[in-house]
Amino acid sequence: MKEIKAKPLGILHLEQFFKKIKLIGKVILMLLLSQKAVQAQKNITKQQLIWYGYYNILNINDNWNLKSEIQERQFVKPTAQHQLVFRTNLERKLIDKWNSSVGLTFFLQSSHNPNSESKQVIPELRPDVGISNKQKVSFFTILQRYKLEARFFNVLKDDHRTNEYKFSNFRFRYQLGLDFLLFEKEKSDKVILKIKDEVMLNVGKKIVKNTFNQNRIYLGLNYVINPSISVEIGYMNWFQQQSSGVDFYNRDIVRFSLFHKLSFKNNKHE
Template structure:
């Protein structure tokens, strides 16, 4: 069996073993809503932007919002790459505790994504590197400076198309993503989190699509001892805008 088929099993099995070794777990319910825009500049180049809001449900409390932008280049029919920037504004990670300020995070990101299609089935693997600058803060105020760390993300995703008619389609999406932190400021939480996601994706036409899914995020907290186990409902709107008529 080829290495790129074995890699998802090796990484995800390792992440599950790490997560199950601890028992201090905080369960949370969250709603994620996002708008994802793809500005198609040419057959090779595109500009992607994303607006994402995350809201705790029990109790109802803002978690954070995200703004992302990235340029993407299609290398060939199976391989593409991208680089961009993200801004996070974190209200709180624990809904029962709500500080009077938001904590900013500035994040660079680069990825390499491989795609393959086998009839109605599709496979998607993404290798992503992030540079994270999190603003210093205590329980009361923001403090000067930022803390820097790296994060590596690997996502293995499969898709199955139930039907496709003219410009409409309906497909199922299933993915698992594992993340690792590293850098001189990372001491106790090298394993960051594992995300399992299942969704139904409906393409209204060639430019607009909707996706509704469930995501489970099992994340180690910065103290290296406690965990978040998050049940997340995610609703997404995808919007493509073609600049060139030749695309």
């Protein structure tokens, strides 16, 4: 009887690594091809924007984090506000590098047309729940996030805001990210390459022609100044389907972000 030799542990780990790389590559390729297929449709409006963001992480203890962010999103040529976003999420560590979160977003939506003379801004509330996973594999880190959010739009009467909000639909979001450490002098002095893709799907009775909501592809460079502060610049392509089902926005976005970490551990700020 022929003796079967067991593979060394190192080779098994290497094979698992390449399997994960192939799977991630297939997912990203599928998303890119599907987006290109949709872009072949007519009625695509091209736009250019700049996003400015401040992101704060308050580490309460080993299990709990409070995450907050503010984003200002503006059109370029002509300059006009597009969206203003306030978001807060309470995150709890689970098991095996998984986290859960619950949060609320307050969203102010201006016109999608930067040339519009309308100054009307429509508020929206978005409660959400989600889970995420962060796993280091060899020389990079894989990040996955699943989120379900409910969308409530402000009720307008005679083109004026009221104190009422009406439910519109649910939206499911899946984000896949890869972080590559490009340079590290010390723990507080490093450069990280970030690659992300996020797809969003609409769910609800009002959703007829735009189950696919949008896809966001992102490439960024993150510079960690110290354990508390990092800055990031990146490019995002935001491809969004409108409710008509045949009209789309294709947006090129430059993003500037500041990340700030604080900690309550040992009654000290990091």
